[in-house]
Amino acid sequence: MQTTFQIPTRGPGLYEFTDQVAAWVQGSGVLTLFVRHTSCSLLIQENADPEVQNDLRNFFHRLVPPTTDPSMAYLTHTYEGPDDMPAHIKAAMMPVSLSIPVENGRMRLGTWQGIYLFEHRNAPHTRQVAAYLAV
Amino acid sequence: MQTTFQIPTRGPGLYEFTDQVAAWVQGSGVLTLFVRHTSCSLLIQENADPEVQNDLRNFFHRLVPPTTDPSMAYLTHTYEGPDDMPAHIKAAMMPVSLSIPVENGRMRLGTWQGIYLFEHRNAPHTRQVAAYLAV
């Protein structure tokens, strides 16, 4: 059973889509999520306090600043904008695919776990997440 | 075939549970491991020299220090303790799920690969790793 989730984004940060996925899964097996881009990530993170999501965005912005930052002057892939190469780097550091066991129609997420699209680019995008459920 | 592995932890570091998993798998297929928490990680790492595990813990402690460190003063999610938000950040940087091919009852791990729970919190925890074996 396959589908594609569409996640609209409006700049860097975490966009939760747990509910979309939960409504689609059924039976028992393994869910595979795969993001079809190289400048955003999939993330399982705490969905209780929105400050966690802001702190995550800010940490990675400092660890991998825009190429306009002097510390990043050694990067050469800059013609798509100062946020582009840092987006590829963040996409290398965080998951492109997730595998989640499903039991009796429910993902085996922990109490505080939500599923997020982590957008690394500044411009609005519609991101595609390919999903496969093997039951 | 599903199960849940319970991994007791006593502070930051790597806890190997390869043997538990090896004893459970059978047949040929794919094993999915999924950690049901947002402040610890799953890791495949070298299991020959324990210094590797200490060095990994120390590297990530320096890359993402406690929020009491002045360099982390911009973080806002601090009410669960100085080790909490850094734990979420480390959980974003390292795997929450692993997929391991299994052949004739054995995981296709390399010679030096072990499976670890990487605990990022200071307090003792019992961590749950959901496992699904599709044969």
Place this chain on the structure above:
Amino acid sequence: MQTTFQIPTRGPGLYEFTDQVAAWVQGSGVLTLFVRHTSCSLLIQENADPEVQNDLRNFFHRLVPPTTDPSMAYLTHTYEGPDDMPAHIKAAMMPVSLSIPVENGRMRLGTWQGIYLFEHRNAPHTRQVAAYLAV
């Protein structure tokens, strides 16, 4: 359906093997890739501009420099060479396994996505990537 891809490497950097994998997959299901080493990684990255691959290599070299760098003097696992412990750290930060949905014989990669072996060691190696296709 199982196989092992062999990827020869000659020092740090990204080695694409998308074509090898594309030629092997068939049907519809999920492809699991698993690298059987603890000093290299699997990566999905942009395959349009080779500068992206150089920038990725250079970023991680600066984030996790050789143990001869004074900033890394706290590391203790150094007897396998100055590039060894940093290789384990990078292997912890980037994927050891990837799960990719397959539909009608084609991986559901995005337009610019390629599959890479990211070598972290200086010496030449032949790396093994275990593959399992569940259809």
